[in-house]
Amino acid sequence: MRSEFSSFFFYSRFAPIRPDISWDIVPGRIQHMETVSPRLLRPSVPFEIHTHAEDSWGNVNRDQANLSFRLRILNEESEIVLQRDVSCPSQGWTNTIFSDLQLAGDGDYTIQTFLLAKDADYKVQNAVVAKDSRAVVSKVSHITVSSDLAVPKILFGDLHVHSDDTVGTESSTYNFTYGREIAGLDVLGYTANDFQITKARWDVTVELIKSLNEPGKFVIFPGTEWCGNSAAGGDHNIVFLADPATHAPEFPFDRHGNVARSFEWSEDGPQDLVPGTWPLDEVYCTYAHDTENNLLIPHVGGRRCNLAWHHPKLERLLEISSAWGHFEWLIRDAVKRGWKLGVSANSDEHRGRCGGGVPGTAVFGTRGGLTGIVAPQLDRENVASSLRARHTFATTGQRLVGLLSMADGSGVQGDEVQVQSSQKVELDYHFLGEQGFSSIEAFDGSGLIWSRNFWSESKEPATILRITWGGARLYDRYREAIWNGKITVSENSTVQWFAPFGGFENNREDRVTRKDNHSLSFLSKTSGDLDGVNIHLKDGKLPSTITVTGSLGGYVKVGDALAGNPHKAQPTFSISASLEEALVSNGKHIEIKGGADLFVRIEAIPDIALPRRVQSRAVFQSGQEGAQSIYFVGREWNGTKVVTSPIFINHV
Template sequence: MIEKHDLTEEQIRRYYGWAEIDPDRAVIAGETGTWRIVYHAGKYGIDDGGVIKIAWRDVSDWQRPQFDDPAAPAYASVSTTGPTTLKAVFDRQRYIRPWRYCVTIDVFDDSLSEGDTITLILGDTSGGSPGSRAQTFCKDAFEFRVSVDWCGTWVYTEVPSPKVPIISGAPNKLIALGSSETTPGETTWIGVKAEDVWGNPCAEYRGTVKIDADGLNGLPETFVFQPEHRGVMRFENVTAPTTGIYRVRIQDENNGFEAECNPLICIETRKDAQPFWGDLHGQSEETVGTNPVSSYFRFAREKAWMDFAGHQGNDFQITEAIWNEIKHQANTQNTAGKFVAFVGWEWSGNTPSGGDHNVYYPGDDGPLHRSSHVLIEDKSDIETDCQHITDLYRALKGKDALLIPHVGGRYANLTWHDPNLETVVEVLSEWGEFEWFLKEALEKGYRVGFTCGSDDHKGRPGAAHPGSGAFGIYGGITCVYAKELTRESIWEAIKTRRCYGTSGQRILIDVTVGGQPMGSDLATNTPPEIAVTVWGTAPIEKVDILRGTEIIYTHPQTIPRHKTDIRIAWSGQRIRARNRLVRWDGEVTIDKGRIADARGFAFDSASEGIQSASDQSVTWTSVTTGDADGIILTLDAPPDATIKFGTPVLSQALKLTEIAKGPVVIDAGGIDMKVVFEQMPTGIGRDIAFTHTENQLYPSCHPYWVRVTQIDGGKAWVSPVYVKCEKEI
């Protein structure tokens, strides 16, 4: 229980105590170090049997402290100036959401007096530990929230607690992004930014960047970043002189960085719709995220260069004041033609009651029907709650609203579906890749399109790196084909399923079925022709066309491969629910010949990747949450050499002769968990176009959709065209 009172901060400090941190300075995101949090007892002291708690927000990926091994990473210790004995434990569920990461320190064998101190050392190096790794993403004021139960009554008082800013680290790479479509002479833009190793925009970047404009006008040949740029620069008034495909390249020679922009396609005249990119899913510190909602929308617009965004806070934390602030920021930052911000929230019911559904409105306002008031003190509007998803359907019936079922902390229960409200489902977020969810919706006969989002909790919508916590992968984004960049047009595009999602890359895709665009309903008497055009951000490995959940065609039909490069990729998730993460830390060895080179494949953050490599072995750390990670080995070995693969999940030995015959897929249980051994695909180019015609027209209604896979692991899922035999209508 948290004690509520009307005491001033000075009175709390005097009676209950206060805490400070050493060093009291800005923390560099992801740095390893030592921090001392010192609690000073107030006039009440702490009785024998009392407790103090030192908690931080559970979205944080600050390395979890451990009290058992002084030589291991993240070792922590506690001490006191008083005569008492202390016992400390760290756990995830020891305080109130969103402050659930908590060190609990029991005081016993005696009492503490006023002025006595308790010190928690995070990253105690006295026994050989390298220290503690700090949170990997930026925050204006990171707080260690300290509370004290001075009397042993399970009544806690929160005392003045230390706060420190977390700032970006040294530059690690460059990013170039831009719009996807333009016409000759029309002004567009190109963005360039530096990121640190954890994906934070590098505010201290001062590099000199050379720009190869690839024929575009309006870009400087060289640009020097200044302090006011804070590592991010967007160049406006860029034009393409003629039709074609443009890819801008940038280079920082001094730091050894280079990057290529997503493709910009210049067409002669605009069609009825053009592509816009956005992130519809995330939340800020008003609920369980990081930094305020005002910063959330600014980041999406100014640092991730999204065209549109939504903010989806957990409903059971949204007070009336927070709801008003979410609406105010969405409406204030929404600017037609420049940036679209939607008003919305997340209905966060438990899975048996319906599971996570994002709710959006096309205008400036809309009703808030929470799943519960569990963290809201004011219960005066509790009768407006919708405890079951069908209650929400009824409450929103006839209203202009959009619901997007998704897999978050709670996965949406597809037992229930409202086709008027739910026109799309979310396939991927930082929580993981959930193609099983997409397929379940199609198997149930739901006519839905596909989106991807980040579900970002770290203040980085649209550029959501996973860090090193519960999130497994880089966040997704959605491309919509809309008439213009307005709320009305983006809304119409999503409601009519003219959209697709990617795993974060701006892969541009155009798909028609029977001449109709993605999301359409097609009535025909002839087998449909599926036409696919892809402009990739990396060489394309393959494109699958599916009817329902069945692959009916793969382009190319024979995938070209490197003969001396072997890719071993592992993927999947343990369960559907929150603790779905699978840890694949492991090793590969070869018994003959040597490993000439080893490279990582699709690792998602700096906490993953190859740890060691020699002529005979490679080790790595890796987690998956539905996605794939892996390694690529260049071998100098005879055909009868044996590769041995070992992880806590699965062990397997294979000869190179077996892998040369074709991909070897080993099932590993769980949800789509598997390991694939294969010769590395070479890719078929970044820009491809092909058609495929069905050999017959199947009875009833069938969704035809496309999945794109790049050799870097990037993916896209294109909303289906629903084809029905006209004679059956």
Template sequence: SARPRWKSLTIGVSGGYLSEGDTITVVFGDTSGGSPGMRMQTFVEDGFEFKVLADVCAVGHFTPIPNTPAISIVPGEPVVWRAVLSSLRRPGETFQFGLKAEDKWGNPTERAHGALIFETTLPVNNLPARYDYTRGNRAVTFEGLSVDEPGELRITVRNEASGAVIARSHPMMIRAGRYGGYWADLHGQSGESIGIGTSRAYFDFARDRAFLDATSHQANDFQVNNAFWAFLNDLTAHHHQDGRFVTFPGYEWSGNTAVGGDRNVFFRTEGRAIRRSSHALLPERHDLDSDAPNANLLFEALADEDCVIFAHVGGRYADIEYAHDPKLETAMEIHSAWGTFEWLLTDGFPLGHRSGVVCNSDGHKGRPGASYPGASMFGAYGGLTCFLTEELTRDGIFDCLRKRHHYGTTGTRMFLDVRAGFATSGQLFDRDPKAFDDATSQTVTQAMMGDIVQSDDATLTLRVEVATQSPIERVEIRNGFDTVHTARGYDTGDLGDRIRVVWSGAEYRGRGRETNWKGKAQFRGATIKRIAKINAFNHERLLEQQGSDTVVFDAITTGNFGGFDAWLDTDGSGELTVTTSLGTLALPLADIGLEDSVMEAGGLERKLRAFRLPEENTIFSLTTELEIALHPAGDNPIWVCVTTEDGFQAWSSPIYVYNKDR
């Protein structure tokens, strides 16, 4: 069947015929033979339609039948509470605090209730100390909050009756400065194209259930007719509210990789023309001459538009060597629900590109900002981007994007500050001098993430500050492709009998990149006390302890990583053997330490790793400084990758430092 209804059942009638009034009965999940039934999709949908078509003339042409049945797919019972803050505000600046309960598959559910107590690390204006969360709410937002004094705000939510902690918020820094930090998911789509739900519900979810500060709708261009494009523009205008919720009109330019690959286009204002890659699924043909059938023609067509463009990796990954315009294409999307793709950014380093880092969901399940992968083809939780900007407006975010003052995560919210200090001074450019002949500069001794700086110094001092919801596993400081230092909040003397086993990577860059990791990990000579799963979002995939010394798994990765922690009862002897469909990693337990033990597994950065962690890691904040030697020729892209114990990651946009040669 045709996009987007790939799964279908075809029934042929033979030995007779159908007349008006005759019926065919189809039972999904028939339990009469002992089956437990059929589980429906993992995500909520108000109108799941059983689309029925009939080839009434037996000519191979199927016509939709009117009034076909539809059902509602509703959330399940609550299993986890989420307390959501932003990451950076100035004293007195307003913010919101979001609270919701999610079911097993990540859907906000209206079945949660209880009297809740809020405990805060700083006094919060307008936040009640107690709140009755009633059934029927899928989320609650506390608006108009503020904190007067600088510091680190965290909110703990307790059940009043039991006193148990049910949720802990992300950290939010309150500090005076030029910028606030605002969270966005700018890339996803709804049921009018290839997702589910309506585009109106998409924007409502982003604001009211994912608690985002900004979003955009990105339908595949070859499914966007002119009426839908006008409707989307009306929706962004309707939902946009400076200082509270910023929306951008935009679309996904969906050309094949051979002609440049997927791009996201965002306009500052409504009413701009859509330049499609094709009219593949559009019956209208009168405006074919407005198409831009390759990425270079897209950049040419948008040269005079007030817009920004991202390159991304989905079904048709972007080829940034084939086409890239630094005046328009400001960022690379290196994580989404499709996986993790650092290579999309690093491919640009030898090409002289100076791009920022963004992460978004690219989700199809109607949950922008909280996009779980479910049980089908998506392999990762959707990403988020934090914009460091003076104000939450379209102008503020556009300025931020053009200066690359932002960082991306695999879906968590963390505070991340990356700054470079120069011993003498440097020239900070307002725009990329390689792309803009009229770029101007000012003398500085410090730069932030995303900045482009010319410096005569042989070294710089990098300062990184991180605050997270989950303990920090590592902070990698990189110059281009190379990791020059790994910072942790602990050292060898703090390690315990906790072993982390991690699988990662992909088959290749394009569609069908999923790698299957099937096997077992055996801790011979030791007893497993307990395990904890990492990035195991698909509850139908196997990852469990069997017996006293073995963990079995059947997992997938799509450039991202998964795995488990095992807490052991051991005298220090014994051996770990991890046997997988892609190879075996075997080593004595005594040889597993702070640094990774690695089995390379081919493909696209496929690896199996094992390393040791403290019994309990209590490092939720980390500040480190490092002197970094600069290469005298070409760019030094100085960037940071943070990994937390729960499997989330964050990447800063690089600071691009160069000597004389631009």
């Protein structure tokens, strides 16, 4: 990976440097494997499994000799139904793609991948794992085959990928190749910051997109990011859905020759800022004549979108998760306003790791998201139609699935349906995860209207103390919340061991430390996501009281970084719970003033295996009047989640 700092960088203070400074980023030693596959598909549909090795920072390893990959797929009886071995290339990425795979029968399958050393003296950072003595690292994931699926397979896309054409890292060729071969994306949306891209670079990249787009394999859409500030409408991606070979995107000029960018300011452009299409109303005017081929996606990045602006025919999806953070509050806002917007989640990738890559630093606080797409075929026309139909779901970067449909077959997520006001609304839901779902919830404009808590549904006694905290300090840029806290349990119980989760899984700088037999300290950062720790007590004896205290700060933009930046609305927090309070469903929690969904929660949970697959029906009482938008959220125990697009119900 090559990192470059150009003469102009829109997001901060700058000084001209000639020539540009660049250096190579070299991966560390192999730490773990990542494996990517479809999560849900029909029987006998061909598919691929992508796997690669990473260092502890999420960089793909490269130039590793004497290694090979092994794939095993096991059925529900733990029988091996497929096994393959492939040599690892000694040059380039440490990865492989297992292609032309098929599974004939319905069921839930387990995928095992191994990176094997041909040389017994191969030295790695990890201890040997798995049954094979030559295994360097391994990975377990899951895939489900279902004859009931209405499409060949569920597709995954990242519709928001930057490159060094503008403020990203690495070339467009590198980013597209990474998305196709490492991230295993079905769909990728190239995104040029409209103020910075030159016409020459835009034209070259559009030609590259034409050459790499491969129906049935890999679909790429060209697009731009309209970079208006929130007072003018806020960030919006413009995805050009039509084939650029036959329908040239209207950028950087529209069909009348008018400027089609927010403004122009770059090292290759005019010395002074040149105004363009501004505010957001002007963008609507530019593309409203062809709504079928132009998709606008409001999102929260450097400049939070403002949902006071809305064009129902152009704006069909909303980006609710990216490397900037998790923004579940945004879909709540849209539904409350009555806007009929589906959901997407993308990387907004600036660092050359699209398709759910690990967090960066500072303003990029979470793993990039993924958009699930329910489309009948993997080609530009069908994917574009499904995106505009809002047949989507959003994940926090993992291959999770969330499907929602009317029980009578009259519609699926994203559709508009009519229901007699005297009739109940019956919705079928189907969720597939990796770590196990702790809850499934349903929301409409009034808030939470239905839920299942799988810890509460269990009859097993609580034996684990679970502490979680999260949210963001701001709705806008520099939203990172920095938590510095202490967990104390009463002396009638003893901490035996603990397991951090959430952001701790991706950020090695965050930490939980045991202070003594009755207390832990933690330091972590959240950007709308959650962090947490499961505490296991000696002999399973839960404490009579639990206290969590600490301070809350944020990103230091100006001033002494070592002095910190206290959260002005509430710089400290404290919550104490009795065992009885911790044992109730969802435990006890506090909301912290200011910010976006800042919270701390204490709960006691049983030590059980949570379901990776949840499929059932939810029934909502009759008597509603007018419009109602219902969407579902599946939350895994470790903080990963999947959100469906709403079904838009008109009660008549």
